[in-house]
Amino acid sequence: MSANTTTRLHAVSLAKDKSVPRTIYSEDANKLQRVARPLRNVKHIPIKAQVFYSKDGPTEFSYEKKIRTPIPKDKIVVQVKHVGLNPVDLKIRNGYANAVYGQVGLGREYSGVVTHVGSDVQFAWHEGDEVFGIYYHPHLGNGALQSSILVDPKVDPILLRPDTISEIDASASLYCLGTAFNILDRLQRDKFLKSDSNILVNGGTSSVGMFAIQLLKRHYKVSKKIVIVTSSNGPDILKKNFSDFANEMIFINYLTCRGKASKPLRKMLDEEKIEDYTNPNEETFLEYDQGKFDIVLDFVGGYDILSYSSTLIHGKGCYVTTVGDYVSNYNTDIFNSWDNPSANARKLFGSVIWKYTYISYNFDPTVKSAAKNDWINKCGQFLEDGTVKCVVDQVYDWKDTVKAFDYMRTQRAQGKIVLNVEIF
Structure with missing residues (x-):
């Protein structure tokens, strides 16, 4: 063994307390490694809804829809308690000859209670408010016959329910x-x-x-x-x-x-x-x-x-x-x-x-249509002061939705047909 080699080994043995860096090969330097990230918990409001897929298909419950939270700043969530049925519900359903459009909702007017309020509309709406209104989205497949709905007060007519009318009457009044x-x-x-x-x-x-x-x-x-x-x-x-x-x-x-x-x-x-x-x-x-x-x-x-x-x-x-x-x-x-x-x-x-x-005459039940005559607030006042009252013919549980629509098809109803909605 040469003298130079002996000297180098002696130096290494004296400095053994210092760690020697690992040699980095080029193939290791260019290799990316995936690092696990913590799971994000996306909160949402679960929804139970009644839907159909075609005019001849069954009406069934769906649990697929959800409302993500936090909700948009300009919207509110209403827990639906009652839904009023209208002939337009059947006319919309008759337009779906097949199931290519997926789920389609039922119901265009409702009463319920506010459960979530976006930050931009908290000056007007509060959790616990008893409300009623129209939820009219015939071309989007959305209906009010579900446990909760996401309402845009700039689009969907909505009013505080006065104490002078019941929840059932309120759910069946505003559209007609x-x-x-x-x-x-x-x-x-x-x-x-x-x-x-x-x-x-x-x-x-x-x-x-x-x-x-x-x-x-x-x-x-x-x-x-x-x-x-x-x-x-x-x-x-x-x-x-x-x-x-x-x-x-x-x-x-x-x-x-x-x-x-x-x-x-x-x-x-x-x-x-x-x-x-x-x-x-x-x-x-x-x-x-x-x-x-x-x-x-x-x-x-x-x-x-x-x-x-x-x-x-x-x-x-x-x-x-x-x-x-x-x-x-x-x-x-x-x-x-x-x-x-x-x-x-x-x-x-x-x-x-x-x-x-x-x-x-074709009725446009949107907030925009009220710009000319303020019909939404005027109708609310008519109901509150007793100028008009809602005549209800039949009330069904929402498990009996098929019976309710069958009765409507007879065209013998003399007043409104209302569905009770269960809490989900």
Whole structure:
């Protein structure tokens, strides 16, 4: 062994307390290693919802939707307690012929309690607020029939529930009341609706019809008797619920004329009297001297009254329909479907050819639509002060949703249908 080698080994042995760095090879220097990161806990609000996939498919519960927290600064979360059903729910469902769109929600109006509030809207809303409103997103597949909903107050109409109305009544009021008020408000602004207007309501026990009748008598103070086309027990329901103007309504029973209400209406105008079919024990007649109608409100549809419009409606009158020329059919009607050619012709040329104005009305239940007349707050005030009240026909648990919709399809409901929503 050489002297140089001996000297180097002796030096290493004396400095053995100093660690020798590990040689770094080039292949180790360029190699990246994955390091484990701690898991992030993404909080969310679980949701139980009722959905469908196609019009012919079943209605079922879904647990897939969630609301992430913290929620957006400009939104609130409402725990839903009750949901009011509307014909538009069936019309939307009828438009989904197949399941390619995935889950689709049900229900457009609700009542409930606020559980979460975004930081930007805490000046207006608070946890624990009892609220009711409209949740209208037909093209997004979202519905109110779920345990919680994420509400944008700038888009979705929402109000504090006053103590004067129940949770059930609140859940079934705003959509149909908003429809009725916006129709009548437009008629008043266009100078059709006046205190002495002569008015015919076709479909008096429909929810929109009942709200319209109450507004006409209690808010617009219409002095003349309102002529109402309804079923055989319709007068009992209307007189019972609206006893303050029970004698200010004249009834036409569409069942006795096989749905051709124009026949007894024309006879009433010719003879200036109408049989009082609300008195089955004896044949009595009511005098009628109000003449032709200034306004016809049609919540049933069909061409029967229109076919005799020149006989029934004043030349400068107005005919408003929420349905169209076809009698409504909840089994086949589709949301936002096209009107038939005759209806389109009346929209364009009705005031020239038929001498009256024809309006096919479609309600826009959004906050944006309230910019002109503040209909959301006005309707809330109508409910709070008792100007109108909601007439509820049936209340179901949400496990019986199929039964509720089956009953609605019969088109025999005389008032609103409400679903109770369980806490999830």
